Structures are given as C-alpha cells and as structure tokens.
Amino acid sequence: MKEIAKAYNSKETEDQIYQKWEQSGFFNPDNLEKASDRFWNAESFSMVMPPPNATGQLHVGHAMMLAIEDLIVRHARMTGKKTLWLPGTDHAAIATQNVVERRILETEKKTRQQLGRAELLRRIDEFVSQTRGQIQTQIRKMGSSADWSREKFTLSPELSLAVRTVFKKLFDAGLIYRGQRMVNWCPRCSTTLADDEVDYKMTKGQMYYIRYPIKDSDEYVVVATARPETMLGDTGVAVHPKDPRYKKMVGKIVMLPLLNREIPIVADEHIDLEFGTGAMKVTPGHDHNDFEIAQRNGLDMIHLYSADGKIDPLEAADHGFDDYAGLTKEEALKRVTQELADKEFIEKTEAIEHRVGYCYRCSTIVEPIVSKQWFVNVNKPFTISKDSFRKLLGLAQKEITLKDMMTAAVESGAIQIVPKRFEKIYFEWMKNLRDWNISRQIWYGHRIPVWYCQDCGEMIVATAAPTACPKCQNGRIVQDEDTLDTWFSSGLWTFSTLGWPSSAAASEGAPNDLATYHPTTIMETGYDILFFWVARMVLMTGFALEDIPFRAVYLHGLVRDTEGKKMSKSKGNVINPLEMIEKYGTDALRLSLVIGITPGNDLKISEEKIKAHRNFVNKLWNVSRFILQQAEAEEIPAESPTLADQWIRERLATVTANVNKKIIGFDYGSAGEELLKFTWGDVADWYLEIAKIEKGKQQFLQDLLRQLLKLWHPFAPFVTEQIWSEFNDSILMVQDYPLAEKPPSKKLSQTAEQFKIIQELITGLRNVRGEYRLNPIPVYASYLQIPEDMAWIANYAELIEKLTRTKLNFEPMDEDKKMPYFLWKGQKVFLIIPNFDAQKEIALTQKQLKDTEAFVKRISAQIKKPGFLKKAPADIVEKMKLDLADAETKAKNLKTKIKQLR
C-alpha cells in the first residue's frame, strides 16, 4: 500500500476528484444504471439549481446554496434514486445590462443610446459568454454534482421559445393585458420595476407646508408634501368629506402657486384627517394614491418626465410649466422650493423621516409614473382543464384566478414549505398581490412577443415573428420595444429546462425528461426570493402545465458576517468562498455552511469556523489513515466482539438511522452535527484508542471506515472520495448510502451498557489524575473493591490501565486511610498519589456534595408534590425515584468521605 500523507491536502486532490466524477458520467442520471443495478427502474429525484446571475462572481450565499443542494442530491443518489440536479444561469436582465452599461460608460464614455440596441446586445452577449463560464467553473469548485450535459441558460433559444409560448397562452386566456397604470420607474435604469423590485427605506427628508390660494378670495389652504417639485403636476387638492375645517371649501377652485393653474378642491375618503394639514395636493401622474383619487374624482393627469428622467418639454408646453422643461428631478426640486420661498408660499418646513422607494438594482430613488405597460392579471379566472390538478389543489370549481390557484397550491398541502412559518408569509403576500407588471424598458432580455402592423394597427401575439399581418396581409410589422421581466422566464425554470414545450408536444407517453423529472422533488432556495421566484414558479407552472413545480420548498437563511450584517463589498466584510477554498479546502467550507444551520434562519460565518471544520476534515483523514495502516498489520482476527465493539456497532446503527431521518426531514445541520460528534468523539477518541490495545479488529475497522465515508460523503465529498480511492477502485459517489436495518432502540444492549460503565471508570480515574496533576508520572495504583455482579470488570483491567495509565489493584483497601478516591457505581476507587492534599480534596468533595444535595432537594420536592404520582407517566416516576436514590446514596458517601478525610 502506498504511503498516505500525514495531513489531507485539499489543493492537490479536489480538482482531480471532480474530474473523475465528471468523467464517470454519473452526474447524469441516464448513466447511473451503469454504476449499479439498483438504479434500474429506480424512483427519480430531481432538483433544479436556482440559476446564479450569469455575470456574477460566486459569493458565499451561492456557496451555501450549493453545499446544501449537493448534500441533498448526493444523499438521494446514494440511496438509489435516479437523481437529476439541473444547473444553469440566469441572464438577469436589469442587473446584467447595468453592469455592461456601466463598463462601457467608464471605458468608452458612451451611453447605451449612443451605442444602439444591436451593438449593446452584442456587447452583453460577449460579456456573458465569458462570465457564464466563470460561474460554471466556480460551481464545479464547490463540488456540485450537477448534470452539466443538461445545463441551461434563461436566454437560450429553447428557453426563449418556452417564454413566448407561455406569453401567448396567457394572452389567449385573457390573462395578459396592456394598460395605463401607475408603475415604479427607475430614472437611472430608465425602466419600470415590479412592485417587489422596489426597496423601501426610511430616509431623512423635508416636509414642506405650502399655501395654495383659493381663487377670488384671501384665503388659502395649506398642503403638506415631501416632494414639492411634483406640484408642477398637481391637478387638484383633496380633503376628507367629513373634515369640518374644509367642508365648505369643497368644490372651490385653488390657484396653483407659480403656475396659476386652476385646480379644484375635491372630497375623498382616502384622506387622513390626522396627517399634515388634512389637505392633500393631488399629483395623479406620480403617486399611487393620487392616481386613484384622480380616477374617483375625474381629475386630469399630467406626466412630468420624459424617458430620460427630465421634465418633459411637450407636457411642459401643454400645461404651462415650460420654464422647467429639461430639468432633472433634483434641479426641479431646487428651483421650485426656491421660487416658492421667494414668493412666500411656504408656511413652514420640518425635518421628517419617510419611506422612500429605491431601485433594488441600482439604489436610485424610484419615481412612480403612469405608463403603458404589460400586465399579468392575477384576479381574472381561467379554466383548469386537468382534473388531476384540480384534485391536487382540492378545488371543486374549474375556474380559478391565478392568485387563488397560487394560494391553493400551498394551502392544500400539494406544496410543502419548510420551515412552515413561511407559509403564513406566503399567504399574506398572496392576499396583497396586485397585477404583475411584466414589461421592462431595457434591451437585454426576452423581447415581448407582440407585433404591431404599421398599416392597419393590428396587434399580433405569436411565438415566432410573423412575416405579414394576418389581417391586412401587409409586411410592415414592428415588434414591441419592451422586454420581459427576468422573473417571467425564471418562473418557467422547473419545466422550460426539462424540454417544455417541445417534449410535451412529443409523442404521447414517450419517455422524456419532463415526464420523468417533473414536478421536481425539492426546490431549495433562499427565503429572500420566496416572492420573486418561488411564487412565480407556482404561478407559471400552474397555468402552463396545470401542475405544481415542486413538492417541497426548502428555504435557507441568508449568510451574514459575524456582526449579523449582510455581506457587501462596500462594507469590506465579504467572505470570498474561493479564497476560503484555496486556504482550507472545499469540504471545510461546505461543512461550515451546513453544520449548525436550521431552515430559514440566517447564518453568521467567520473564517474561524471554516478553520475548525478544516481541522475536522483532517481528523477524518487521519482516522482513515490509522485504520488503513492497521489493515496492514499481521494480526489474528479476534474471535468474538468485545464490549467496545458491541458499543460502537450500536452507536453506528443509531447514528445511521438518525442521519437518514434528519436528511429526509430537511434537518441537514443537525444530521452533520450528530455525525461529527460520533466520528470525533466516539470513533476517534474512544474506539480507535481501544483498538490500539484490543487487537484483531482490522476487518471491523475497515467496515466501519467504509460506513463512515459513505455517511460523510454528501457533506464532505472530496476528502471521502479521496480516501475511498486509497483502498477501492469504485467511485464512492454512487455507492449505497448506509440505512438502518431496523429502527434503533433507545436503550443500549446490556453489553454496550457495560462498556459505558468502563467509560465512566476511565473518565473518573483521569479526572483524579487531572486534579492532582499526576500526568508526568506514568503509573499509579488504584484499588477497586467490586461487587460480584461487576466481576467482569477484571477482564478489562488491561484496557483500563492503559487508557488511564494506572495500575489496578483489586485487593481491599483500608478505608480509613486518607487518600483520594472517587465514587463509581457506588464503589470507592482509590488512587495512591504522592502529593495528596487532603484539604483540597475536602473542598472538591464539598462542592460535589452541595450540587448533589441541591439535586436531591429539588427531586424529592417534586416527588412529594400531590399530583405527581398520580399524573406523571410511570416510567418517569420510576426514573426519578431511581435518580433520587442514586443521588441520596451519593450524598451519603460524599459525607462519609469528607469525614474520613478530616
């Protein structure tokens, strides 16, 4: 056998191991049958990888996602499921275009308009083709066992077809419409955003109280606003109909300051009597509420800005604010407030904090505007034709709105959300769901599949570009300028990646990926995109396929720094996963991101933690090294198992059962923790030390090693595969995962219990040695007076002596001698030591006595309580009585001990 390195070297092995896996072809479920017969006709398991942005760098959040998903997938594969993990990347429309635009602006000082649509798209494609490769390499670095042969990109031709197909289907069902609506508009990205793409933050600002004079009178109303520049677009003033202060003003006309525009005072229930002055300026073009008030009261609407984010000259000319044409929002604000102040229209100002919306991509303040956009109608019913889907959702009726369908998918239990508390959040969100704005004014992305005939004005919705107008046969056709929201295509991710729509159209019943792997088994993702993505997948899949996209959603938390803050480059608190891999190895990083996590809770991570897990990886390596070296020793196999053998076997069975149970129950952190405790504590610290004394365990040790490596493989794939290869030609990744033969009994067998008694004795002896600093001197005599039913202890004298470096003596000891002893199973175990300090021993014993007496007091009080014997279950009563008896004996013995020592 070749020499095994003293420490595990991740850098030398990981890339090589990954290549070996990839070349084996077993990432692809179609090849698994070649690995083992157990994959024949096996149940399938599938998961799609949440696609990282094509432009990105792998960050620690991705690393956690990949660690958890690969754990799930490797476990599924090893348990014999035909397992598919489908990787891919997302074109991330706005994010990507922003990155490229910014680069071009920096290096070439050109805007996208100067570059032109075609050229910008060419540049983005070029950029993405590079960065996509980077991301893929980084995903591989994490050890991800994903099927690269099925890798997908949201903007590829096949996926684009899926997008257009769904769009048309929605349109034909009347669920997509185009309309004038108030939408969120980012002046920097010059595009609209979905409601949930706006980040609201409390921001400091000024509240202006402005006097609006009433026509033909000396009176005025004072309105409060945080955005005085919007007054240019005011078309009314609103007050509450029951407000006594303003009741008689309703219907009067106000002269808008600066412009002398005549606008009416209207009454509207929406107005809050308590807020500000109780009178509100109405700017229907730039505020959600104002828009609605204007609709209710028939007020005009004025648009302030043109597409470049500046005051629109045309509108300005129409509505008498030419003076401000071409100004930016900031410039307009400055001008307007200055002029209002000069002309004494400002009654007062006060500092306030209010909620301001920012673009989630570029953090520019979002401006609400009214514009013509495409929407998905979530409140209009459509017909579900598949009975199976209706049954799954527990629906009686055939017609349902998208909103209700999304709710039913979770409410019915068809989709399980882990942890459960997010279901409530999901329902809450559904309740507030409004129509989804799906059009974006950026260039990168799926172009809206709608064409307009230049001649007859016909609108054509199609999955492929039409050559002529179906109505007037003319060829002068232009496509809608807008692109689709990124989440529109991500929403199809579970099925567009499996070949829909072409596979669905293929011959009925023929085996294909969609039929085999859809719905997917688990969706694993962060809770931060529950609405962005998870909900959209439920919507899209429910509508397009009349099915659920996945059976379970596992939501992981966010990775934060040690202070609990979000990691960001500007804060400098970023942990770069690639750097950590370089330093400590992928397995160490993966363990740090998985062990100790709980579903939906954030994880704080530090380099220290990763280092600690690197140490464990090395421990596992050395456990293996020891066992493999033992295998070479020429020894006669032991005839019958010892107490320790029996004990470790039972522990292994229990741990195996628990680990499987926990992984299936989404409790990955706890599974890893249990395995770690077993490996380091039980196997390394106890069992291997014993194996150095009790010989003849080679065969069993190797079996144990095999089980351990298999159990660990989903958590730490590289080191386990590497060790496996030291003594095995097969690939660990496709071996069978250990399963418990029978449910483990909570109670250990009598043999294993005996081993635990020995453990207690050893720990006790070591304890006394520790207290008296006896370590440098190798051997002490201890005296054991053991009762007959414990006579078997004598058979393990050598083991105990070696592990404690003492010499056991079974002769009776003179009890009056002042020497240290500890109590073990009601017996006294003495140690003969040279520097015995009776006072110290008394002090220690007194502390023990105090604790024990406190325990006795508490327990006996509990037992004496009236209802206890009647109401507590019998086994608890019995256990407590036993505990009490033990503690009482112990207290008695401790007292005697103190007396003797004095």
Place this chain on the structure above:
RNA sequence: GGACGGUUAGCUCAGCUGGUUAGAGCGCCUCGUUUACACCGAGGAGGUCACUGGUUCAAAUCCAGUAUCGUCCACCA
C-alpha cells in the same frame, strides 16, 4: 400600522412535539509530544436559558404580556 424571527457559556450557535444536575465548536485555564492526527490528546472553569405573569405534578421548551435587536409586508401626502 401589521406580521414574522432572534434574545441560552466570553464569541458563534444547537436544544423548544414539556420530564427535571442545559449541549457543541471557538476562546480560556491545567497537564501531556503514548509511532493516525499539535489541523492532536486528557482534564477543567464558565450559563438564575432577556424580563414579568400564567397553565402544569413538572417549563429553556406551552400561553399572555413587556423590553430589545433584526427582517418582511402595507397607498399616510
């Protein structure tokens, strides 16, 4: 304004389908280089489980409330 989550050892976190001396890792103290590992081993110190009340024979665990930190949602100009 509503909802959710956290508050447990110096630090990071488990435990929370109630069962009674509360666990782990890191850090700290003492000892030790016994040929798997110093990326190690042995031993140890350290916690009134945020607070207040309640339910119960029994509460870190269940309920109500308070404080505090965090997150999400919501059309208060």
